[in-house]
Amino acid sequence: MSGAKLEVWQIAKRFQGIVAVDSISFTAEAGGVTGLIGPNGSGKTTTMNMITGLYTIDAGRIALDGETLSGCSPHEVAARGVARTFQNIRLLPDQSVLANVMLGTHLGHRKNILAVLARLPGVVREERAAERRCRALLDELNIAHLANVPAGDLSYGDRRRVEIARALATQPLLLLLDEPAAGMNHAEKRQLGDLILQIRSSGVTVLLIEHDIDLVSKVSDHIVCLNFGREIAEGTPAEVRASPAVIEAYLGRDDDA
Amino acid sequence: MSAGFSQFFASYSNIIDLCLLNSLIAYGLFLALSANMFSLATGGFMALGAYCSVYCTMELGWPFAPAVLAGALLAAAGAALIGAPVLRLRGDYFMLATFAFTEVIRVIALNWDSVTGGAIGIVNIPRYTETWHLALAVVVMVYVVFTLRRSYFGRAIAAIKQDDVVAQSMGVNVFAHRLSLFVASGFVCGAAGALAAHLNFFVGPGDFGLLRSVDALIYPILGGVNSLAGPIVGAIFTTLLPEALRFSNQLREILMGALVVAIVLYLPGGAMSVFKLRRRRPQTPGGAKLAPATKQAQS
Incomplete structure (x- = not known):
């Protein structure tokens, strides 16, 4: 990259x-x-x-x-x-850290709503790959253990990390x-x-x-x-x-x- | 056992149909609400679906299924048409604009005698809608909502609902997502209107006014806008409560009103959020999980 x-x-x-x-x-x-x-x-x-x-x-x-x-x-x-973080941290507080970071993969998904509804294998594969990538990112940023914690429960520094992870997830x-x-x-x-x-x-x-x-x-x-x-x-x-x-x-x- | 069931079904089938129909409408609204669109267009969409499908079956002699589809598609087209300008509006203005749409459709229904029968409405509509049609439609909606929520689309919608600046910054086309949800909401409400018309023998312009739109909003709000089962719970509850309170017409209006106020005040996430709270509490010792992170940060 x-x-x-x-x-x-x-x-x-x-x-x-x-x-x-x-x-x-x-x-x-x-x-x-x-x-x-x-x-x-x-x-x-x-x-x-x-x-x-x-x-x-x-x-x-x-x-x-x-x-x-x-x-x-x-x-x-x-x-x-172009990805960004915000001065006043803007995470979705009641969603898990992983879900927050997964939002960053939005652009990477093929946009086909019918395939999504049919849960075609390609969609499921893509979803799994996105999750793997996000978990790897969390790992790189030393917050892998927080993956399932709601973002609103995190300490300030960890929230910053999640925001950076989310931005990086957009590649x-x-x-x-x-x-x-x-x-x-x-x-x-x-x-x-x-x-x-x-x-x-x-x-x-x-x-x-x-x-x-x-x-x-x-x-x-x-x-x-x-x-x-x-x-x-x-x-x-x-x-x-x-x-x-x-x-x-x-x-x-x-x-x- | 099965005799007991068929007896139960015979005496309560009307109310079961009504519960299913309202659940379907509730999911139509759920789609709109999931992106913060407090739509009062439900009445208008249902009217489009109802009149269109009745015209197809009674005047054109179409079979039932394509007639329902035509009604749903017409309502979806209506949603696409008003959605493009109206979705740029925020909050109250969006509500007013969608209310205006419902009123316009109602006035058209009132005056276009040759198609809608005017104020008298249309009577003797063949009763094509079966309970299983309604049940199937609700099951399909549950599946659709369930599947969408686990996808990139669901994540994008959740982000739009909470913070659309974040959604945009992550590459989500907020307008396109909201429009597609609004059109989907129109489609579902239109289908519900078509099914309702072929359930009741009769449609009139009074069936699809403001009251209908407000009722439809109440179902998912009462049940819970974040929960998959919320719309069903809200719809069934709102449908059954008046039946249980048959003895006093005034009391039931007052009670419904008080209930909605109570839910909005004390359970803003809807009735289903009670379960969520209970489930989250044992997890809070996740605070213990948090400890290493803070330690790490300070080291």
């Missing part, structure tokens, strides 16, 4: 006159981890919602491997190989992670970092939105920093951390200097 390259050109989004994203451009290279950082309200999640088609874009263009993605509805974006070319470390403790964050690197090594392109600058620096090949709906710095983790614009955005201007 190899990842896809995401290109974003000068996209903009306004909500009733309020500019959420003014003009953002960046590229997430295929097979790499790109970090998207910035203070609250800088337009990170809006950008992600535009990429996944939940928001229409008011200007600009988004392309996946050179083909236009903007203008597609969310399920079409998903069908093109994505591009994985968007929206603040996956929010609310995690140190140990959980470290595990998450390892997990992201593991996903990267399987070839999937990752776009990581995150506040935790240490985590982003550790896993990203490239970081884009946003503020007020524009990108203010871009480069390797070291470059971005040293950038005066980034320091100013996070810590404020030093008036005494």
Whole structure:
């Protein structure tokens, strides 16, 4: 499996006159981890919602491997190989972990409702293969023992893992992670970092939105920093951390200097 | 033994037919409700199915089965036609729009004398519907719902019901799924209308109004919208209760109303959710299962 390259050109989004994203451009290279950082309200999640088609874009263009993605509805974006997790975890709480992850295999099924109703052998085989794949995923993410537990009963960190497993079950070319470390403790964050690197090594392109600058620096090949709906710095983790614009955005201007 | 059974059947066959018919309608609604579509179009769908099938058998001389199929297909076509614009509406507006559909069909039935018999309705409809037809239809519906729920389609629908943003993000075409369920609901309600018409000797525009639509919603809601058996339980209960309360007409209306309110308040998952609660409780020591995971996360 190899990842896809995401290109974003000068996209903009306004909500009733309020500019959420003014003009953002960046590229997430295929097979790499790109970090998207910035203070609250800088337009990170809006950008992600535009990429996944939940928001229409008011200007600009988004392309996946050179083909236009903007203008597609969310399920079409998903069908093109883009999967995501949500900032506020969105699992189906009364369904089992396995059932949640199985939802991610939706695109992989041949859509033939008559074959489903007749329980043709092909359908049963497909269903079993999907379940095997999901169980293997749960195993990779160290949550195999939770397969039959309702997702709502899980700890926070485990719920994040289930969400990532569900996204991976779609066999994505591009994985968007929206603040996956929010609310995690140190140990959980470290595990998450390892997990992201593991996903990267399987070839999937990752776009990581995150506040935790240490985590982003550790896993990203490239970081884009946003503020007020524009990108203010871009480069390797070291470059971005040293950038005066980034320091100013996070810590404020030093008036005494 | 068998004599006892046939005697029982002879005296109660009407009520058994009614229970089966209402169960069928309840499954029609169950399909719509499983994707959060609180449809009041049931009356309209049933009217389409009933008048169409009666026209086929009485005017065109068709055999029963193709007539029922024609009625169901016409109702499904009606669902597809109104579904495309109406499904974009949310919650209350969807309900109002489907109610308007039922009213439009009722008014047409009231005024199109040459086909529907107008306000007088159509009498002397041959009684083709047998108990086993109804039973077969209910069994088919149970099988369909059971099978769909175990498939990618069922998972997609469950996701749409709880969080359609998640469903879309996983590649589910929410609109197409909702439309296909709505059309299926129309088909089943249309078939139920056709079967009802050939059960009762008579159809009139009053049979398929708002009351019918609301009753049909109550069956699955009362029984449980998450449970396979919910629609049957709700339909049978709602059908039998008025019979048991025959002695007082007012009381039964009040009791039905109070019951629906109580269920919605205290058992939002419907009557069948009682069993689910009981089954889940012994599992909760699954908390013990959770422990290693948390430990792992902290290590």
